[in-house]
Amino acid sequence: MTSIQALAVAAVAAPTVTALLVALVPARCVTFAALAGAMTTAALALTLAGLAIADPAHPVTGHWVVIDAAGGLLLAVIGVTGLTSVLMSPAWLRHGSASLVSARRRDRVYYAVLLLFWAILLAVPLAGNLGAAWLLVEATTAASAVLVGFSGRRHALEAGWKYLILTSLGLGVALLGIAILTAGLPGGAGGLSWQQLATFSSGRPVAVSAYLLLLTGLAAKIGWAPVHNWLPDAHAEAPPPASALLSAALLPAVLLIAWRSERALAPVIGLHPAQRVLIGFGLASLAVAVPFLWRPMPFKRLLAYSSLEHLGVIALGVGFGTPLALAGVTVHIAGHALAKALGFHCATPLVAHEPRAALHAVTGIGRTAPAVGTTIGISLGVLSGLPPSPLFISEVLILAGGFSSGRSWAAAAAAVLLALGFLGLAHATIETVAGKAHHGRPSAGLPGVRPVLALGGVSAAVLLGLAAAAPWLAGTGFVAALQRGLP
Amino acid sequence: MSGLEAWLLVGLGLGVVVARRRSVAVGLVTAQALVLAVIALDQAGTSSDLVAGLALAARALGLGAVFLAAVARSREPAPVRAYVGPVLRAGIAVALVLALTALVPAFGLASLAAGRAVLALVASGLACAVTRRATMFQILGLVLVENGLALAALMSRHASPLIIELGVTLDLTLITGVAILFHLRIFSELGAGDSAALRSLRD
Numbered sequence: 001m002t003s004i005q006a007l008a009v010a011a012v013a014a015p016t017v018t019a020l021l022v023a024l025v026p027a028r029c030v031t032f033a034a035l036a037g038a039m040t041t042a043a044l045a046l047t048l049a050g051l052a053i054a055d056p057a058h059p060v061t062g063h064w065v066v067i068d069a070a071g072g073l074l075l076a077v078i079g080v081t082g083l084t085s086v087l088m089s090p091a092w093l094r095h096g097s098a099s100l101v102s103a104r105r106r107d108r109v110y111y112a113v114l115l116l117f118w119a120i121l122l123a124v125p126l127a128g129n130l131g132a133a134w135l136l137v138e139a140t141t142a143a144s145a146v147l148v149g150f151s152g153r154r155h156a157l158e159a160g161w162k163y164l165i166l167t168s169l170g171l172g173v174a175l176l177g178i179a180i181l182t183a184g185l186p187g188g189a190g191g192l193s194w195q196q197l198a199t200f201s202s203g204r205p206v207a208v209s210a211y212l213l214l215l216t217g218l219a220a221k222i223g224w225a226p227v228h229n230w231l232p233d234a235h236a237e238a239p240p241p242a243s244a245l246l247s248a249a250l251l252p253a254v255l256l257i258a259w260r261s262e263r264a265l266a267p268v269i270g271l272h273p274a275q276r277v278l279i280g281f282g283l284a285s286l287a288v289a290v291p292f293l294w295r296p297m298p299f300k301r302l303l304a305y306s307s308l309e310h311l312g313v314i315a316l317g318v319g320f321g322t323p324l325a326l327a328g329v330t331v332h333i334a335g336h337a338l339a340k341a342l343g344f345h346c347a348t349p350l351v352a353h354e355p356r357a358a359l360h361a362v363t364g365i366g367r368t369a370p371a372v373g374t375t376i377g378i379s380l381g382v383l384s385g386l387p388p389s390p391l392f393i394s395e396v397l398i399l400a401g402g403f404s405s406g407r408s409w410a411a412a413a414a415a416v417l418l419a420l421g422f423l424g425l426a427h428a429t430i431e432t433v434a435g436k437a438h439h440g441r442p443s444a445g446l447p448g449v450r451p452v453l454a455l456g457g458v459s460a461a462v463l464l465g466l467a468a469a470a471p472w473l474a475g476t477g478f479v480a481a482l483q484r485g486l487p
Numbered sequence: 488m489s490g491l492e493a494w495l496l497v498g499l500g501l502g503v504v505v506a507r508r509r510s511v512a513v514g515l516v517t518a519q520a521l522v523l524a525v526i527a528l529d530q531a532g533t534s535s536d537l538v539a540g541l542a543l544a545a546r547a548l549g550l551g552a553v554f555l556a557a558v559a560r561s562r563e564p565a566p567v568r569a570y571v572g573p574v575l576r577a578g579i580a581v582a583l584v585l586a587l588t589a590l591v592p593a594f595g596l597a598s599l600a601a602g603r604a605v606l607a608l609v610a611s612g613l614a615c616a617v618t619r620r621a622t623m624f625q626i627l628g629l630v631l632v633e634n635g636l637a638l639a640a641l642m643s644r645h646a647s648p649l650i651i652e653l654g655v656t657l658d659l660t661l662i663t664g665v666a667i668l669f670h671l672r673i674f675s676e677l678g679a680g681d682s683a684a685l686r687s688l689r690d
Contacts, residue, residue: 131651132651135655138658138659139658154685158686164669168666172609173613176636179605179636179643183645186645206595213591297690
């Protein structure tokens with residue numbers, strides 16, 4: 001085993017071991033153990049991501065483990081999002097009361113499941129074959145469904161149930177696609193490595209059927225329209241740190257599997273047909289999300305529909321597949337993750353300040369709780385694509401990539417939908433931050449305000465840096481490696 | 488796999504779609520999983536195949552016991568009505584089976600009948616999950632899909648690595664276990680395992 005492979009194992013093992021420790025240590029040490037384990041995990045994941053991104057021309061490829069540029073990007077995103085989720089959890093646990101388990105075991109069970117979920121997520125971009133990737137994605141469902149329903153309230157149970165059933169059925173359909181692929185590979189399930197998928201030998205029509213089943217099944221987990229029904233409910237009802245991990249890390253991690261499948265099967269089914277499926281899902285997701293961004297709705301639900309929009313944008317970028325579009329995809333995945341995680345973390349102090357925010361649209365938060373309002377403003381401003389948001393630049397890059405790839409009709413339709421989405425979310429930003437104020441709880445002493453404010457400051461700086469770097473990304477070796485895919 | 492075995496598996500799947508009582512449906516699903524285990528053990532050529540077959544049998548019996556325990560712990564005064572009647576449910580399932588077998592070309596399993604049986608089981612599972620309101624039946628729909636995929640693995644011309652087969656079995660069992668926990672919690676919260684009562688979150 002090489003040192004980089006050992007690092008990959010350590011990055012996944014650290015949160016797993018921490019989850020076990022959390023289950024065993026005395027109650028007073030649970031939070032400390034979780035925080036210490038989270039920092040170790042994030043350090044390992046970011047080191048691994050740094051190594052993968054610094055040398056994109058030489059990915060480590062094996063049957064079980066792959067460490068490449070795209071995986072490095074996702075590792076960084078999952079590492080950072082997971083760390084912020086664990087760091088923000090004490091504030092939510094102090095504020096929240098009900099749970100699926102007894103109050104005595106609540107913190108212990110919560111941290112153990114959150115850390116296991118994080119560990120599985122970290123393994124997804126490292127999976128060296130489609131079979132292992134499916135196993136990991138399915139395993140995330142079990143862990144994250146428990147988190148979605150963790151409060152044990154009726155709405156949370158409903159959201160958790162929908163999430164569990166719809167994504168499991170979707171993944172069942174994806175597994176049917178994998179079974180069809182397996183039957184046509186010379187090595188059977190042993191030939192499911194990303195590089196060997198191109199040796200599929202049962203003919204193009206069978207490969208197309210398998211690819212469509214696989215993508216449709218994964219779409220149910222990614223939350224692409226029209227199989228997105230679980231997404232707004234699950235994101236809205238999960239504890240905010242879990243919502244952050246679901247939206248900012250899980251969805252793009254599963255999207256990476258769809259992306260790798262598209263690259264791997266393109267030699268069999270043709271690059272353009274493979275890309276057209278992704279473009280179709282992208283446009284459908286944008287078209288479904290935009291009307292909801294115009295409606296007043298609870299803050300976390302608004303963020304969920306924004307996830308639908310942004311995952312659609314990423315699908316379009318991957319589908320266009322040009323260097324410009326892939327540079328946009330890189331910036332979009334990173335920028336969306338930071339801004340979305342920040343937004344969900346704001347929900348803890350927001351709901352403490354104004355409890356009706358859990359079920360209704362709220363306005364004027366900047367007037368009654370300036371610190372919370374400011375961070376919400378940063379998050380929603382970035383997500384709406386308001387310049388200098390890196391998401392504005394990434395969307396321009398993706399659209400430019402679409403026009404340059406000859407898919408002008410798709411790029412034009414996306415441009416119109418993005419403009420409408422921008423107007424809706426920008427309006428929601430103004431109303432939420434600076435609209436008519438209602439009386440909420442005094443803003444002093446709200447749970448999680450200080451860490452959210454600190455996270456907002458750091459995120460704003462990183463997002464500005466990302467925006468500054470974005471225009472130069474298209475010509476780099478990193479984007480060239482993304483376009484090449486795995487050797 | 489013989490044609491009789493294929494028809495038996497498909498018939499048991501359609502039986503779950505139309506069954507009124509949860510305990511009957513649990514029995515049908517368990518019988519179907521045991522038939523799969525018998526086929527696996529009958530075809531086992533290596534020690535890995537034998538382990539995979541035994542894992543399937545253990546899973547069938549284990550899940551059956553857990554399902555029956557869950558049914559016993561969530562007794563309902565009357566069965567939860569489905570969205571549509573049994574004849575229409577069967578019609579929807581058969582239509583879905585025919586659509587799937589028409590759309591997906593033969594994909595290289597050991598026999599054409601096996602490939603069609605796989606698609607029929609997956610379609611029956613989807614139809615069961617979509618047309619039933621009872622949470623227990625929705626879980627059983629998932630298990631039907633899983634059984635179809637287990638059949639695909641058994642009928643593949645290539646041996647799958649044991650780690651993948653056991654991983655899939657473990658993963659699907661875990662998902663089913665979490666779903667049963669949710670079912671019990673929903674029952675204790677709402678007094679019925681009825682997914683129609685879980686429709687308050689809408690935009």
